Amino acid sequence: MSTLxxxxxxxxxxxxxxxxxxxxxxxxxxxxxxxxRAAAARVIDLHGATLMPGLIDAHVHVIATIVNVAQNAMLPxxxxxxxxxxxxxxxxxxxxxxxxxxxxxxxxxxxxxxxGLFEGPRLxxxxxxxxxxxxxxxxxxxxDTRDAEWFAPRLGALGRVVDGVDAVRRAxxxxxxxxxxxxxxxxxGGVASPTDPIAFLxxxxxxxxxxxxxxxxxxxxxxxxLYTDAxxxxxxxxxxxxxxxxxxxxxxxxxxAAARGAIACPTLVTYQALKQEGxxxxxxxxxxxxxxxxxxxxxxxxxxxxxxxxxxxxGTDLLGEMHRxxxxxxxxxxxxxxxxxxxxxxxxxxxxLLRMEGRIGAIAPGAYADLIIPDADPLRDMGxxxxxxxxxxxxxxxxxxxxxx
Numbered sequence: 001m002s003t004l005x006x007x008x009x010x011x012x013x014x015x016x017x018x019x020x021x022x023x024x025x026x027x028x029x030x031x032x033x034x035x036x037r038a039a040a041a042r043v044i045d046l047h048g049a050t051l052m053p054g055l056i057d058a059h060v061h062v063i064a065t066i067v068n069v070a071q072n073a074m075l076p077x078x079x080x081x082x083x084x085x086x087x088x089x090x091x092x093x094x095x096x097x098x099x100x101x102x103x104x105x106x107x108x109x110x111x112x113x114x115x116g117l118f119e120g121p122r123l124x125x126x127x128x129x130x131x132x133x134x135x136x137x138x139x140x141x142x143x144d145t146r147d148a149e150w151f152a153p154r155l156g157a158l159g160r161v162v163d164g165v166d167a168v169r170r171a172x173x174x175x176x177x178x179x180x181x182x183x184x185x186x187x188x189g190g191v192a193s194p195t196d197p198i199a200f201l202x203x204x205x206x207x208x209x210x211x212x213x214x215x216x217x218x219x220x221x222x223x224x225x226l227y228t229d230a231x232x233x234x235x236x237x238x239x240x241x242x243x244x245x246x247x248x249x250x251x252x253x254x255x256x257a258a259a260r261g262a263i264a265c266p267t268l269v270t271y272q273a274l275k276q277e278g279x280x281x282x283x284x285x286x287x288x289x290x291x292x293x294x295x296x297x298x299x300x301x302x303x304x305x306x307x308x309x310x311x312x313x314x315g316t317d318l319l320g321e322m323h324r325x326x327x328x329x330x331x332x333x334x335x336x337x338x339x340x341x342x343x344x345x346x347x348x349x350x351x352x353l354l355r356m357e358g359r360i361g362a363i364a365p366g367a368y369a370d371l372i373i374p375d376a377d378p379l380r381d382m383g384x385x386x387x388x389x390x391x392x393x394x395x396x397x398x399x400x401x402x403x404x405x
Contacts, residue, residue, distance in 0.1 A: 002029075002041035003369075003396070008051035009377070012363045013348025015340060016379065021051065023369040026396035031365060050377050052343075053361050054097025054121075054370030054394060055385070056350035057326065059244060059265050059315025062087050062123070063104035063155055067274075067281040067320040069192050070139040073157040080156040084109060087323050088120025093400055094327050095389035097370035098122040098360050100353075102223065102244065102317070103129030103137065103158040107179030119399055122368075124354050126184040126223065127175035128152065129159035130168065130211070135202045136190035136225055137161065159186060165210045168203070172214035183215045187224040187240070188231040191274065191287050191294065192319070198227050198293045205238060212239040221355075223265075227294050229253050236260050242353060244315070247271075247294040247301045254308035263353045264310050266302060267317035269329040271295035274322075281321055302336045313353040314346035327386040334382040343378060369396040 005021040010031070022030040022038050030036055065083035066072050072080070084105070091099060098121050105125040113120055131137030137159025138148060148161035162171040172183050187208065189200035196202070203211075208224075215222045216239075223242030226232045232246055233253045243257060243264045257264065275295055279288050305312055314333075316326050333342045351361030359367055373391035376384040390402035 002038055003393070003398075004036060004038045004041040004043045005051055005371070006035065006043055006045045007048060008046040009048055010363045011050050011052045011343060011378065013344045013361065016050075018048075019363075021363060021371070023371075023393070023396050026369055028363060028365055028367045028369050031363060046373065050374055051363065052372050052374065052378070053347050053363055053367070054372055054392070055095045055346045056314060056354070056361050057091065057096045057099045057121075057316055057346070058313040058350045058353050059102050059267050059317045060091070060099045061104055061158060061317065061319060062099070062101050062109070064158065064319040065156070067278060067283050067322065069158055069319065070141070070194070070284075071282065072320075073139055073151050073154050075156045077155040081109065081112075085112070085118035085120065088113070088123070089118060090323060091121050091326060092119055092392065092394065093389075095372040095374075095385070095392055096121050096326070097368075097372075097392070097394045098124070098354070098356070100124040102126060102225075103184055104155070106155065110179070122360070122394075124181050124356075125179070126182050127178050127180040128157065129184040129186055129225070130162050130171050130175075131159045131186040132202050132207070133161055133163050134195050135161070135200070136186035136188070136193045136196055138193065138195070141194045159184075165206050168207045168210045169214050172211055172218075176214075176218045176220070182220045182242070183211055183222045185211055185222055185224045185240070187235050188226045188228055190225060190227075191271075191291055192283070194284060194286055199230075201231050201234065205234065208235060208238040208240065232257070236262055245294070245317070246305065247297045249301055249304055251304050251308055254305050254310045258308050258310040262310070263313055263349070264305050265313045265315040265353065266298070266305070266333075267315040267329070268298040268302075268332045269325055270317040270319070270322070271298060272328070272332065273318060273325050277322060299332075299336050302333060306337060306341070311349050311352070312341075312345050313350040314342075330378075330382050330385040339379045339382055342382060368394075370394050
């Protein structure tokens with residue numbers, strides 16, 4: 001069935017404009033600033049209300065069903081899969097029609113979604129994130145002497161441990177063979193991991209270069225978990241394209257990243273959530289102690305990257321019960337960034353990062369008919385994207401319409 005959105009205020013990366021949109025066969029068929037004739041179409045007259053592309057979250061962990069990632073890795077695969085389906089359904093109901101998973105999601109989850117076994121966002125994935133021994137995806141504590149390989153095949157494990165250039169090359173090839181769209185590296189210390197201070201650099205330059213070469217050979221790219229300026233600069237110099245978090249970046253490194261064509265993906269909401277809820281939800285004490293090392297620099301990092309002209313995509317990086325706070329990222333960013341730039345982060349900038357420009361994040365002919373209707377104009381009230389989204393369409397199918405009730 002065709003759907004015609006009439007008299008809308010269209011809002012995507014191109015900015016606001018009045019228009020009409022015809023949806024056919026899961027795609028946006030026509031966009032016009034004059035009325036569209038479509039006698040057989042269902043008509044939704046928006047009377048000037050805002051119509052946006054489906055939101056894109058470029059940094060999620062759909063298999064992170066509890067905050068303690070070490071315990072999550074021990075859960076039965078079947079339980080993790082069902083919980084992941086529920087997490088993804090919640091994302092879709094918040095208006096996120098496409099997400100990029102940064103460690104843990106598998107081709108099996110995407111195939112289940114494609115078969116219609118559950119409703120959720122379109123899923124771009126890296127398979128398991130790659131970490132060195134003692135790095136951000138090595139979830140073993142200091143006294144845990146189990147072989148890290150034991151965790152690797154478990155659905156609840158966000159990553160796998162690889163050491164040395166040859167092991168990195170093989171792991172990249174294995175993840176790509178298993179359906180990964182890109183490669184994820186843990187190239188700095190992290191909050192949720194037990195034994196790596198934030199400043200740890202992790203992989204050697206040779207290992208980073210090997211991963212970048214393998215990704216390029218497979219016509220894709222590397223995303224890297226990064227906090228400190230030294231780690232970010234080294235990753236950029238080695239050819240990493242997608243810079244995750246970047247809380248401690250300096251103006252000089254941000255300018256270098258922009259010049260090299262990299263894209264940053266800040267995730268500020270997760271640090272706020274971890275600070276407020278992490279300990280109560282099972283985050284280990286050694287992780288709680290590291291939160292402020294990155295949290296307190298978050299808003300400043302947005303200013304630094306904006307001023308350097310470094311493109312920023314929208315990301316959240318939430319865990320477990322904190323996924324419900326996904327849309328709060330919009331409000332946090334709006335404290336520093338212009339509203340239109342926040343909109344671009346979840347539309348055209350995120351689409352570019354995912355290499356899906358023209359297919360998602362835009363209201364244009366040929367794009368997927370992923371569309372949402374917020375209850376107010378986000379350019380005047382960014383909080384509207386953090387409240388309930390009443391209407392969500394994905395690939396031309398209405399998956400939520402609170403107005404119908």
